[in-house]
Structure formats: structure tokens, C-alpha cells
Amino acid sequence: MDVGIVSYGAYVPRYRITPAEIGRIWGIDGAGMGKGLMISQKSVPAPDEDVATIATEAARFMMARTDADPADIGAIYVGSESHPYAVKPTATIVGAAIGATPNMTAADMEFACKAGTAGMQVCMGLVGAGMVRYGVAIGADTAQGAPGDALEYSASAGGAAFLIGSEKIIARIDKTLSFTTDTPDFWRKEGQVYPSHGGRFTGEPAYFRHIKSASQMMFDAMGTKPSDYKYAVFHQPNGKFPSRVAKELGFTPEQIETGLLTPSIGNTYSGAVPLGLAAILDKAEPGDRIFATAYGSGAGSDSFDITVTDEIRNYRRDAAPTLAKVLQDTVQIDYGTYAKYKGKIVMSE
Amino acid sequence: MRDVAIIGAGITQFGEHWERSFRDIGIEAGMKAIADADLSGSEVDGMFIGNMSSGRFINQHHIGALIADYSGMATNHVPATRVEAGEASGGIAFRQGVMAVASGMHDIVVVGGAEKMTDVDDPTSNEIMDTTSDTQWESSLGVTFASLHAMIAKRSIHDGVFTREEMASMSVLDHAHGALNPNAQFRKAINLDTVLRSGPVAEPIGLFDCSPISDGAAAVVLCPLEEAKKHTDSYVKVSAVTQASDTLALFQREDITRFCATTAAANKAYRLAGISSSDIDVAEVHDNYTVSGILALQDLGLFERGKAGKAVLEGQANIGGKVAVNTSGGLKARGHPIGATGVAQIVEVVQQLRGAADKRQVAGARYGLAQNVGGTGSAVTVSILEAI
């Protein structure tokens, strides 16, 4: 049976901080840092937001656009590296908030920045096996960057949700495959507030190797080349990496432009490829082919070959705000406000 | 059912009593009232105590037993009952006391009201007050008790019920009268500008629109009207004590710019007393926030709807005006130890009707009214007293 995306929703918090403002505090040329990373600003969650609220907003937008009955959702997976709890799933909070509980399975996923796409793969399997009618996969994060560290300039917040099913599919997922190895490029131990990373080790042996390998595997499996696709979206920890890997794989800047959000919202980690994909689906038309390869440190890449269907003409996209609409509402904040919002200030007991 | 009289009244200084405990202040007011009634104390056969939250303020429940014990009443096994209704605890305790004597079940009843608020810090005190809203669907959502009143004020100003300046003038009135009351927490007159410029609490309510955190107690002694002459010449008749309820949550009301429970209780009280609102010479109204005070004057029929704010601003509620409002200084200047307030209002009216209100005296005061409110108008009690 055909399996694919039946509906989707995306949400990014409204607050923004610039690299220049961050650099000002740490005595670093923030503007230069931003230029090097190809990031002009990043999103910051409000104190009353977290992965559960972001995932819920995206999922509610997703449900507003479809006639699917939430009671027919059989599985929910939320992928993140900043779940509100270490033990107690985000997926059940979202499930209750969209009326999908109690007849469903759920779990939270962790695989650095590809936990959201991993969830999509699981949903595809459950739907394809006839075990569930609909599955929900969400990638969302409120990523933390250590104060003064390079990652502080890019780690941001946002998420997107996908309703996976086999009925009234608006974007058919024809193939998914993954390239996975045990590679310690970026990690966070239990109990640590901030992640650690291997510096330049996160480049060639990690990001580039896995994205290129998975992408090549996809070209081989589908017998395709880059020019067969209208859009491409890659994991985007900054603006530079995806631009470079796209070029090295043979994609043009125009193909990745729509899905490349990091320059204006920062790296939303598990939300990155899901949000990029949502931005593409906001514009896509029947017949458009989409190439997506996510990357999660630790390390692995999930690749997807997606084709938009005629059904997208009937899709009630305007029943919820598009990403363009969501991204119109922005408020610039200073580092003090940022530190307060991100809980980096030691408060009294 | 027999008529009831008030034969004694006592009150402590209201303020921050760091060196005095709850039981210290509770007993002081009761002893003063009993002495004022020229009783030894052994005659008392029942006690009612208004207290909102001793459990959270001083971690002590079972206040009836505590007061009975420390007032010496427990040796005679006198029944003591604690009454809770948010800020209306004192007024409703008074009504319970009146009912106990009117019914014939008791002959000499002491009604007290007491609260010790300063043994917790200010944020905790505010959070305790928040629990008189609908905790589950108002204050636990961040809609504080003060912000509920602020929203009433905002809508009232929007609907033209009063202006911001008129609302603020309630605080000026309270302070003008409080300056004449030796027991008041604040005894300095202030001007309108001070109120309008005070730090925001919840817009449009500022610090000077809000009653303070206070310690204090007040008490009265009740007996059947026909027995009053045996004890004292300066007794006062209780003409009516009524009580009304309304929804707990403000958002469930039809109209948030009036407290219907006040009007329901007041109309019944006027009817039972055989008078109308224009007969009232002195009124103690529940202005925990200035907005509550202005609306109370309208809901009680003392001023027309839409006109009370202007009346207060123009001095018509001052001593010598159309009706003297809050000659004690009101909740804002006299102070607002929660459970004590309702009984303190009665004490002030009693003093006025006896001609014993000293510098605050309203000449020829014959009828007095006290209005005590719990929550955002979810419980209201109105008492009408008459000079004999």
C-alpha cells in the first residue's frame, strides 16, 4: 500500500536573538560568527514553552487541516534531545492534547537531531504493516548550547508534526533508508545540562559521511540523480553545512532554498528536517519530488524520497497558520532576557 | 425569634504586630469587648470566631478551641465555633452569633474576628488570598486575586461605571478618615496623585488601591435586646443581618461590574430593618481594593449606579457628606486582618451609633450598615444596626 504524509503542522517560538548579541557578552565577534555559520538569528522559547507545548502546537495545527479522527491515531512518537522529562514521555502529553488517547501506543525517541525522522520511519512501518491506521511523528527541540560555546549561536527551538497514513496522502513516501554507525561526534551524558562535541570531528567523519552515504544509497535504490528532485532538505546545524553537502551531492542552491530555515531560525535539532520539510510542503504542488536526508549525531542519517500527490489540492492547509505566517511574528531579545528564558540564571530556592 | 443587641465592643490596634502572636491579639479584643459590656466573662455561653486561614498563616487549625482556651471560656466548656468565608469570615461569624441569640439557643455570645498575617512572607500571604478565588480555574492559572479585581476595574472603566481617578479617590477617602482613628494601621491623609502614581500591582490597580497585610482582632458581645438594659445604657440594636452567595469564579457571572450578592443581601436587609438605603448615616464597606469600594456603594444603593465614583471624588462620602463611608479608615487605612475585618466594621458602626466615635463622629447617626465580602463577591453579608 502507499504510505505517506496525510497532514502536517509546524511551530517556531517567536523570540529571536542575534549572534552579534550573544558574542557581545562573551567578547567574541558575534556578527562574524553568524556570518561564518550562515545564521542571522535563532529562535528562543518563552519560559512557558517546552518540547511538549511546541510539539502540541504543531500537532494541533496538523489535526486542524485534516478530517482524520484523532481516535484513529494508533501511535505517537516525539523525537527530541530536550524532552521535558528524562522519564515520562512527551508523546502522552501530546496524545492527550489532541484527543488521541487512550487507544494508541506511544514512546519518546532520542537520536540527536534525527529523532523526529526516526519516528516517521517507525510510523511508516506500523501503517505499512496494517498495525495502525494513522501514526504521528514529531521532531521538536528547545536545544541548549553551553554559554560561550560555539553551539550557543545556533541551538534554537521549534518543531513539526506529521500524520502518517495510507488514506488521502498528500505526499507519498516512496522510500526511506538509513546509514547508521557508532560515531561519538556530539553527546550529552545523563545529568549534564549542556552537550559536548568533538569540535571539527563533527564535520567530515560525522555529518558529511552519514548524509552523503545515506543520500547515495537513496540515489542507488531509486535509480535517481539530484536533478530528478524539485526540492531537497538536509539536516541544517548551520547554514553552511547543508549548503556544502547539497553542492557536493549535486543539488543546486535553488533546490535547497525553501527547506533551508536555519539561517533565520537557528538549528532546531530534531525539528530541523521536519521544519524544512514542512516549509517545502507549504509551497509544494502535485508531482513535486522531494529529497530529504536528516542527520543525528551518534550517528546516523535517515533519507526519504517523497512525491507530492494530487490530493494536496484538497488539503486544507489554511485551516492552520503556515510556517511563513508563524515566522512573521518575531520579537528580538537581548542576552539577559535570553538567559532568563532559557533558565541559565541561578534562581533562589 | 427575638431581637438582638450589641452590648460591648473591643478592638486591637491594626498593623504589623511582630511581638504579638495570634492568641495574644485574639484574646485582647475579646477581653476588651467583655469589659466594655461590663461582664465578668463567666456569663458568656457561646463564641463565634471569624478567621480565614489560621491553618496557612500560623499552621494552626481548630481556632475555636484555641480561643476558648486562652479566653478562659474552656473552663466552663463554652462552645466556640470558627467560621470561614474568605474575607467575609468576620461578618458571617457575626451573623452566626446573631442567629444563635435570636433563636433563643444562647443568651450572651461573643463574636470575634482575628487574623495574624505577618508570620508568613508577603508572597505567601498573597498566595493564601489567591485561594479565595476559584483556585483550580483562576489563581492556579496565574490569575491572581488582585488581577481579578483589576479586571473588574478595567471593564468598569471601559463601560463608564467610573473613571480611574474616581476609583483612586476611595483610597484618599479611607486615609482621610483613618487619620482620625487611633487604632488604624495608617493614620496619614494622602492625595489622589499618590494613589495614581503608586507602583502597579495588576493594571489598573496600584499599590495604594490595595488594602494592606495586617494583624488584628475585633470583638462584640451580643445579648437579647430585652436584656440589654441590664448590662449597659449604650447598647445598639441589630436590625438585620443578611447573607448571600454567588458563583465562586468571577468568569461565571453575568455582569462583573457589580456584586449581585451585595444587592441581594442589602435589599433583604433594608426590608427586614424597615428602612431604605437613604436612611443609612454611616456605612463600613468592603474595599479590599478601591474598585470594590466604589462598586459596593452602588450595589448597596447608597449611590446610583455610575455615580458613586464621582460622589466619592467630590467628598459626598466623607464625614459630613450624604453618607459617611468607612469612618474607620476602611480596609485600606484601618487595615485588613482578614477574619477581623467583618467584626471591626461592626465595632465602628457601634461606636458611631453610641456617639463614641470621637474625632470621627457623624452627628446624629441613627442607622449604620456594614458590608463584608468573601472572594470576588461570592459571599456577602450585610448588617444594619440602629441606635437606641
Add this chain to the structure above:
Amino acid sequence: MVAVSREWREIPGRYNLVGSKCSVCGKIYFPTRSFCPACRRASIGKVEPYSVSRIGEVYTCSIVHDAPECNNSIKPYAVAMVKMSDGVMIAGQLTNVDLGKVAIGMKVRATLRKLDEDGPAGVIHYGYKFVPLEE
């Protein structure tokens, strides 16, 4: 520590604005009620769960400066009483909004946000807040 059951019990109302509808007179209530105050005994067993509309208009509002401790990171913040499109009034915070733009008549919709938590080791309480309705 607060017992987890008290807030858990209210999740349908907190997350999804589930109130009650009297099937005798049709009146809608929020929060839920076990019987209709208008119909009283006649409504026992005849009151159904009802999901209140998530779209509404600000009826009155205020900016809170004196905040409970749990809201120290967001003060000053806006609160409102919102008249939902099916006539029910609900109170709550406004969020994602410039405080200067908060006004009576503003159109809003309910969203899920963090309300507070029982300390660093305790459960997180989520519930509705209102955001400006997108045009």
C-alpha cells in the same frame, strides 16, 4: 509536594477545554459540573462532556506585576477573561503577545503552555493560555 492526582484529574479541562453541556436545557458550563444549576435535579445523569470552542474575544484584561513565585520569569504578564465563541467565559493568561497590544475586544485562541511545576523534581503542569488569533 502536591499530590499528582489533583492536577491530573483536571487534564481534560486544562488541555482541551472540556466542560459540560446540559442535555435538558442546552446550557454550556466551564469547568465541568455534575448537574446543571438551572435544571437542578432534572439534569442529574443528563450532563455530557462538551469541548468548549478554542476561539474567543477578550472581555476584560489586566497586566499582572505582583506575580506568584512560579511566574517570576514571565512577569509582568497579561491575564484576561475571554468570551469563547460558544458563549462560555474562561479566565487565563495571554501569552505570545506584546503587552502594549493587550486590549478588550482582542481576538484570541487557546493554546497549551506550561503553567508551573512542583519544584525541580516535581511534575510539570500544562494548561491553556491564550494567544492572539492569526488573521
